[in-house]
Amino acid sequence: MNKKGCPEEYPISLVVNGYEIAIFQLTKQDLEDWVYGYLFSEGLIEYTEDVKCVEIDENQGRIHVTLEQDFPVESMFSKKKHYTAGCGRGVTFFSMTDVKAFNKVKSEKTYQLSYLLKMRSEFAKSSLLYLETGGMHGACLVDEYGNMTIREDIGRHNAVDKVIGHAIRNHLDPRNLVLLTTGRVSYEMLSKAAKFGFAVIGSRTAATKQAIQLAKYLQIEVVGYLRGKMAISYTSFGRVENDLEVRFSEVHPQ
Structure with missing residues (x-):
């Protein structure tokens, strides 16, 4: 019988410009990639240059992000949170209606x-x-x-x-x-x-x-x-x- 190790997950708080977005269950590998990807996916950044600093404190389970510009705290937190289905539960602030406003994809590559x-x-x-x-x-x-x-x-x-x-x-x-x-x-x-x-x-x-x-x-x-x-x-x-x-x-x- 082959023995495998156990998958690991950690509660990690994401703090942006001093505001706690949420606590996420994450695997610790490639956390900086996750930060940029999540912030982009949620519309908080458009380019890497929008991020001034990322500080990852694995011992405290916190990631502190400083953006070059303020983000609309009130409008973001006034939206309903949508909890993601499945393991490693996450949160998104985009509704189905929001997503329909995204640009349609244009590609002829097959x-x-x-x-x-x-x-x-x-x-x-x-x-x-x-x-x-x-x-x-x-x-x-x-x-x-x-x-x-x-x-x-x-x-x-x-x-x-x-x-x-x-x-x-x-x-x-x-x-x-x-x-x-x-x-x-x-x-x-x-x-x-x-x-x-x-x-x-x-x-x-x-x-x-x-x-x-x-x-x-x-x-x-x-x-x-x-x-x-x-x-x-x-x-x-x-x-x-x-x-x-x-x-x-x-x-x-x-």
Whole structure:
């Protein structure tokens, strides 16, 4: 019987310009990427230059962020908090209505299904924390040259924030990237991807009806159940071509 270690999670308070946003359950790896990704996803920053300083105190479980400009504290905290579904519970201040106001994705870049399945397989083989513990989620960026950047966390949404943070810190163009995730694509996951501008999202599992409706509205290609010799196409913008004799069904809820 093979023994695996236990996945770790820590309560970490995010404090921005002296105001505590929330306490998050996080895996400690790549916390600075998470900070940038979360702040970007929530609309508190647009560029890395908007962040003056990040101080991470793992012993106290606090991250202090100083922004170059004040952020609208009253308007932000007057919004309802939306708690994310699943493990590593998080919080977002964007509603479904807010997300529909995001820019629609414009991309003519296409990918073959065989390529996405291959990248998903390589992603799984390279997810070291998952291989060590069996209890981690991961997110992966695949660039136009096939290079992968992987981030892992107890929460699937945290992992996505981490890869988005990596992307904006390195000034990567979302039009040249595919987002792969191990977790379910729910509306808050879709909103993070839409905010950054990903045109193609692939998951080893399902997408929710609300996420699919948003993806169709924002013109984002979503492919689920990328595993073995199957996949499910949830949207139909022509960015993923089935070049294999595999089950590639379409699900388009109203």
